[in-house]
Amino acid sequence: MSSIAHFDADAFFASVEQAADRRLRRRPVAVGGGSRGVVCSASYEARAFGIHSAMPTRRALQLCPELTLIRGQFELYERFSGQLFDLCEDFTPHVEQTSIDEGYVDFRGRAGGPEVAIGILRAFDREVSEWLKITVSCGFSSQKRIAQIAGKANKPHGFTIVPEGSEAAFLEPLGLYHLPGLGPVTTRRLGQIGLRSIGDLVRVGPDILYPILGKQAEPLLELARGQDSQPVTTEAPQPKSYGEQETFDRETGDEDQVERDIKGLLENQLRRLRAARQTARTLGIGLRYSDREYAQASHSFPEPSNLDPVFLPRVRVLMKRAWQRRVQVNQIRVQLSNLYPAWIQNDLFDETQLRARRICEVGDDLNSRFGKGSLMRASQL
Numbered sequence: 001m002s003s004i005a006h007f008d009a010d011a012f013f014a015s016v017e018q019a020a021d022r023r024l025r026r027r028p029v030a031v032g033g034g035s036r037g038v039v040c041s042a043s044y045e046a047r048a049f050g051i052h053s054a055m056p057t058r059r060a061l062q063l064c065p066e067l068t069l070i071r072g073q074f075e076l077y078e079r080f081s082g083q084l085f086d087l088c089e090d091f092t093p094h095v096e097q098t099s100i101d102e103g104y105v106d107f108r109g110r111a112g113g114p115e116v117a118i119g120i121l122r123a124f125d126r127e128v129s130e131w132l133k134i135t136v137s138c139g140f141s142s143q144k145r146i147a148q149i150a151g152k153a154n155k156p157h158g159f160t161i162v163p164e165g166s167e168a169a170f171l172e173p174l175g176l177y178h179l180p181g182l183g184p185v186t187t188r189r190l191g192q193i194g195l196r197s198i199g200d201l202v203r204v205g206p207d208i209l210y211p212i213l214g215k216q217a218e219p220l221l222e223l224a225r226g227q228d229s230q231p232v233t234t235e236a237p238q239p240k241s242y243g244e245q246e247t248f249d250r251e252t253g254d255e256d257q258v259e260r261d262i263k264g265l266l267e268n269q270l271r272r273l274r275a276a277r278q279t280a281r282t283l284g285i286g287l288r289y290s291d292r293e294y295a296q297a298s299h300s301f302p303e304p305s306n307l308d309p310v311f312l313p314r315v316r317v318l319m320k321r322a323w324q325r326r327v328q329v330n331q332i333r334v335q336l337s338n339l340y341p342a343w344i345q346n347d348l349f350d351e352t353q354l355r356a357r358r359i360c361e362v363g364d365d366l367n368s369r370f371g372k373g374s375l376m377r378a379s380q381l
């Protein structure tokens, strides 16, 4: 039988802060924006006060005045993430990373069956606690998404095994929010007609669900019945970076023109990032000289973002840093990396960021409705 595990670090950012500073251990800790920001990760000690991610930090401090509120140290989280996945790969090479602190391990083809696989997973779990001083929750199943649901069903530091054949029984009592792909609005609508658990969906069947879920009904029902056909891939399903390059017809030494062109590429990639509901922390710029030598420069911001006003002002500086030789260039490249989900934006509720976000969204909307280039920055004209 195939054996797949899902692991997910518990309260990752807050736990890393506690691991890095022992004074914070066993204390309520939240990582988030300043007084106008939101919480993006809360330790379990903070959750005991009702604090959760996306809550305004002001509210969190009202609930728990002794809360230690920390501005995110994303470089530190990336380092821990690298170590977490390195540890995992020491045990098995078949790891699919799906986010900074989550991934699948594919044990198919390994000798020894599920018992050996579970043993390996337990050893990984121990190593993480011992070396990184954070915990992961693991789920184990013969099917991919059921392993994911199992991994998240008993947090923190859960270890949930779903033996083959018992998938439907495992899912049956779980609340609908355990089903990946079911948004809060749909969950509420299903709740209004009395459907609260995954088992409820199976009981009422497609006739009741189709009007609410549409095309989503069939695959969701299949999953709810414990039949998941999703294959495990060891490549990341989402890109690890966003980038684009452009080759000029003719080489140029015109810095202003090159800067405008780089900004044009960057705006495209930021639009893609926003459409994918992601943010990036690192901007890289590359150019190729007419003698084919490459040069590049990059900058990592303290926090991830996907907003033009954050990234565009950096272009000139990076371009100058890369373009050291007095030789013309014939190719440019931009890359956005160190990606995070979009909800991790510390300044989500900060006034200036909010305005910048609205401007970007209006631009995205116009460009998608009337074609690319309907709205352009003055610098691009």
Ligand SMILES: [Mg+2]
Pocket (backbone or CB within 6 Å): 008, 009, 010, 011, 012, 101, 102
């Ligand atoms: Mg996590």
